[in-house]
Amino acid sequence: MNVVVLHGSAHVGGDTDTLIDAFLKGLGGESAHNTIHFRPIDMNIAHCRACGNCLGGGGCVIDDEMQNVYPAFSKADAVVLGAPMFWGYMTSQLKTLFDRLEAIVSEEHFGGKDFVLFVTYRSYYGSTVEWLQRITAWSGSRCHAMTCQTFDTETGRDVPISDLPDRLLEAEKIGQEILRIREAS
Numbered sequence: 001m002n003v004v005v006l007h008g009s010a011h012v013g014g015d016t017d018t019l020i021d022a023f024l025k026g027l028g029g030e031s032a033h034n035t036i037h038f039r040p041i042d043m044n045i046a047h048c049r050a051c052g053n054c055l056g057g058g059g060c061v062i063d064d065e066m067q068n069v070y071p072a073f074s075k076a077d078a079v080v081l082g083a084p085m086f087w088g089y090m091t092s093q094l095k096t097l098f099d100r101l102e103a104i105v106s107e108e109h110f111g112g113k114d115f116v117l118f119v120t121y122r123s124y125y126g127s128t129v130e131w132l133q134r135i136t137a138w139s140g141s142r143c144h145a146m147t148c149q150t151f152d153t154e155t156g157r158d159v160p161i162s163d164l165p166d167r168l169l170e171a172e173k174i175g176q177e178i179l180r181i182r183e184a185s
Contacts, residue, residue: 027175060100115144
């Protein structure tokens with residue numbers, strides 16, 4: 001299976017990365033598949049210019065590290081998004097990457113995939129889940145979304161995902177479910 005992981009967090013090894021690790025464990029481990037990781041915060045990715053060149057099939061006019069993302073994304077059987085919420089939406093780095101996927105937006109590149117979304121949030125997460133549900137419904141893909149509040153509203157303190165073993169197990173089970181689906185087809 002080809003797996004693309006898009007890390008929306010700047011914190012390597014943080015909560016969303018930990019959920020992704022649990023998911024990959026459920027898939028049988030990272031080495032069991034062709035897994036490619038992209039960390040937009042560490043990449044040179046310009047903002048979409050809305051020039052329209054891609055609409056005519058000419059591809060994106062911007063020559064940056066998205067040129068590595070496009071073929072990996074297109075070949076992916078599973079696309080995993082680690083998306084901590086900032087102001088109720090995914091991080092700006094991850095949003096910029098997705099804006100640039102406009103260059104390949106078609107059922108050919110988006111269809112038939114398992115999209116997995118891991119959202120960690122303090123107070124709100126709905127917009128990103130709804131966004132992915134619309135994309136997967138349009139493209140004929142499957143959406144697997146897991147949200148996890150990593151803030152205790154009663155104490156006003158952050159809760160590390162490592163203190164929520166049931167949520168890590170849930171992420172692992174999503175990996176197992178996708179593996180079963182893919183092996184059955």
